[in-house]
Structures are given as C-alpha cells and as structure tokens.
Amino acid sequence: MSTARRSARSRSRGPSFTVRAGSASGERVRLSVLDLLTGTFATSRVFFYRTALDGAALRASLARTLAHYPLLTGRLARDADGGLSVVCNDAGAAFVEADADAPLPDYDYDSTVDKRLLRNVNPFMAVGHDEPVLTVKLTRMGGGCALGVGINHSVVDGTAYMTFMQHWAAEHLGLEHPAPCHDRAALDSLASLARPGAEEHSDQYAVVGRRQKLAFLWRVNKGATGMRTVGMRFTAGEIGAIKENAQAGLAGTGKWVSSADALTAHLWQVAAELRDRPADSRERLGIVIGARAALKGDLPEAYWGNVVTNVRPGMAAGELRAAPLSTVATVLRESLDGVTGAVMHDEIGFLESQRRAGRVKGVMSRMALEAFDNTVAVNNLGRLPVYRIDFGTGRPFWCQYPPNLIPWTFRINATPDDDAGRDVQLTLPREVAKAFDDPHWDRRLHAYAEPS
Numbered sequence: 001m002s003t004a005r006r007s008a009r010s011r012s013r014g015p016s017f018t019v020r021a022g023s024a025s026g027e028r029v030r031l032s033v034l035d036l037l038t039g040t041f042a043t044s045r046v047f048f049y050r051t052a053l054d055g056a057a058l059r060a061s062l063a064r065t066l067a068h069y070p071l072l073t074g075r076l077a078r079d080a081d082g083g084l085s086v087v088c089n090d091a092g093a094a095f096v097e098a099d100a101d102a103p104l105p106d107y108d109y110d111s112t113v114d115k116r117l118l119r120n121v122n123p124f125m126a127v128g129h130d131e132p133v134l135t136v137k138l139t140r141m142g143g144g145c146a147l148g149v150g151i152n153h154s155v156v157d158g159t160a161y162m163t164f165m166q167h168w169a170a171e172h173l174g175l176e177h178p179a180p181c182h183d184r185a186a187l188d189s190l191a192s193l194a195r196p197g198a199e200e201h202s203d204q205y206a207v208v209g210r211r212q213k214l215a216f217l218w219r220v221n222k223g224a225t226g227m228r229t230v231g232m233r234f235t236a237g238e239i240g241a242i243k244e245n246a247q248a249g250l251a252g253t254g255k256w257v258s259s260a261d262a263l264t265a266h267l268w269q270v271a272a273e274l275r276d277r278p279a280d281s282r283e284r285l286g287i288v289i290g291a292r293a294a295l296k297g298d299l300p301e302a303y304w305g306n307v308v309t310n311v312r313p314g315m316a317a318g319e320l321r322a323a324p325l326s327t328v329a330t331v332l333r334e335s336l337d338g339v340t341g342a343v344m345h346d347e348i349g350f351l352e353s354q355r356r357a358g359r360v361k362g363v364m365s366r367m368a369l370e371a372f373d374n375t376v377a378v379n380n381l382g383r384l385p386v387y388r389i390d391f392g393t394g395r396p397f398w399c400q401y402p403p404n405l406i407p408w409t410f411r412i413n414a415t416p417d418d419d420a421g422r423d424v425q426l427t428l429p430r431e432v433a434k435a436f437d438d439p440h441w442d443r444r445l446h447a448y449a450e451p452s
Helices: 055-066 158-172 185-193 210-224 236-248 259-275 317-322 325-337 341-356 430-437 439-445
Strands: 002-005 016-019 028-030 042-049 075-078 084-087 093-103 134-142 144-152 205-207 227-234 282-290 308-311 314-316 363-365 375-380 398-400 409-413 422-429
Touching: 016 055, 042 158, 055 093, 055 134, 055 158, 144 158, 185 341, 205 341, 227 236, 227 430, 236 259, 236 325, 259 282, 259 317, 259 325, 259 375, 259 409, 259 422, 259 439, 282 317, 282 325, 314 317, 422 430, 430 439
Parallel strands: 093 134, 282 375, 375 409
Antiparallel strands: 002 016, 016 093, 028 084, 042 144, 042 398, 075 084, 134 144, 205 363, 227 422, 282 308, 282 314, 409 422
16 A cells, blocks of 8 residues: 655655555564674665556555565664664555656666665664665656665665565566565574684674774765776676686686686786786785575575675785686685585674674674775676566666775676676776776776677
C-alpha cells in the first residue's frame, strides 16, 4: 500500500509517496557483525529504460514485494553495545516521481550517477530518525526514464541488493521468486566455530579510536571533490586474450586463473606503472570478495544481508611491474582461494568479540585504513545481473553507479551486452588522472586487444 505526500526536502517536480507492505511485525532485527562494517551510507544504482515505466504499477508491485522484506520498510536504531538493528515497523520506503526536461542520456561507461536521479538520505541521519532504508526515484525523460534505487548498505551487499531487484521485477511480472531469509543470527552464530585466538587478533580488521576514524572520514570527504573517474571498455574478446596470456604462462604447472583474475592482475600492473613508486615499495591490492561460497552449508541458501570480506595480496612495486601476467594473476588466485569457511568463522568470531566488548563502532578493515597509502582497490561487480531487471518494457540499456570517493579504486561492471565484456571505472586524484590524456596509457590498458 502507498500514501501520497509532498516532501519538503524534494528538489524534484512531482509527488513523493510512502510505500508500505501493509503489516508490521514490530520485530527488532539485530544486524550481523558483517552488516556493521559498511557504515550507514546507501548503496545505489540508476537503471535507464528506453520506455517510460508506470509509477503507480511500480508502487503496487513494490508493496507486494516488500511484504517479503520487512527490513526495507523499517527504521534503523542503535543498540546499547554500539551495533545496529532494524525495527520492523513498516514505516515505509520512499518513492519519488519526477519529470526532467532533459532528454534521456546516451549510454556512457565513462560517467557516474547524477545525484538528482536518486532520493538521497543523509547517512549521519539514517539511524534513530524517521529516514527510509529503501528509496526509489522514478524520473521520466524524453525517450524513456531512469529508475534510481538506494538501499542502506548496512542491510545489503551487492548480491542482496540485486536479489531484491530481481524479486521486485519478478513480482511486477507475476512470476515466482524465492523468499529471502533475514535471520542474522544464522551468521553471527558462526562465531562459535572460530579457532582459538581468533577473538584476540585479526589480519583483516583493526580497532581504532574515535579520533582516527573521524580523521579517515574527514580525509575521504575532503578529497572527494578532487577525484576523477576514468572509464574504459574491455570487450569479451579482449578479456579472453588477457586470460589466454595469463593461462599460457602457467602451462604445465597445474595451476589456473579465471578471466576475472587475469583482468584484475592486468589492471593492477597498469596502476603500479602509473603510480611509479620505488621498486622496493610494498604494493597491495585490496579485493572486495563475496563470501557466500566459502560459507555454503553454514548459511541458509536464501540468506539476505552482507556476506562480504576482502583479501590484500601484496608484491614489491618493481616485481609487480616486471612480472609476467601469469605470476601476478597467480598471486591473486592464491589469495582468493585462501578465503575459506574456517577463515570466515575466525573473522566473524573476532568481530563478535568486539561487539561484546562495546568496541564495534571502532572496527575498520585494514584495506580501508591503507586506502590512501599503498593500496589499489578492486570491486568486481561484473557478475551481478544488473541488465536483467525487466519490469515488462524491456531490460535497462544502462546501469549507472555513483562515483567512488576513495582514490585508486577500480570498479568492474557488467556491460549492456550482458556478455563476458566488462566496463571498468578507475577513480584517481584529478592531477594523476591527467595522465590518461596521453594515448600511451590507453594503449597500455588495451595491450591485449586485437589491432584495429
């Protein structure tokens, strides 16, 4: 069900609605220790369609879908130990409709989201206030529309976000979709499987003071306006050639690497050349990785929430720049293979011990803390089904992401062709990004492409 109201904070011409499931359990769902690592920022996407979508029909199917997602119509609340819960009171999701004078933009892998296409929530007001966990903004433009969807990151990772979008699209078309599992205790209970000593130390996480955490956030916000995103397209054929090159170097070893390993290794080497740090400097690659496979059998198959960790392989800068692609890709593969169920149990055990001690708000990943020093980060979203979200008028021709705020971050995305090709966006300080005005770097990035 939905109720219309005019939002005083809306910058858009058009009505704002509150969409509710129609019933409230009143349950207070305590978020998991992995949920707590993301902060209270939203994770957002904008889906562009050639045909305008019907707002009323979308709200009706959204209300039906939300009956299976009580956390998305609830409100975030702070726990006594510093953790977070969602009060499932069916306060509702925000749905805004708007009309834009501008024509529908063309697909452009080099650009990031225009914030006006999202209904934004201040992350510092997301807890303890009447702010929605889920926001939707439908903007009609000449030639089609944009559907901007934001979900508080403390509730979902990329996989859970897309599970919800697929469920909504299926509900809209009258199709069946598996119901999600919201039982956070299923994840937190894995702390009991942690090995001795895991509660005392973690290679993945550090506990920092309030001043250090605020200094990190200040540095992120201060530098955000000085960042530039550089986009690049790698065709399916080009990625096949990159993998073939990496795999050829492993002939006779019995080792293997995936296409994602090979592409990531190539990007890391290019970044190392661009950074040009002293040969003996330690370069790290922070890779965000989904841990559902590692926890298969430990969690319900339909578990819905954050199940993400990271790995941080390292090499000396000179070695990284000079090594064969196969060597670098193998370093990545071995690091990724190290994410096992036992490792995840230890991580969860450490995080749970910090929550029991009331230190959960001070926990940060070492990957984040090293972001401004020796780390290049990669978030590979290429396998997420962003181009399969069909509300009956066809698939989106473009899925756009907000800009990254952290320098030296690669985001690997699917392409509208929904094939083995990838769109890659690299966030850099503006002064460094000027290097890409030199054709040399374009040639280096596409060194494995067939000559045109």
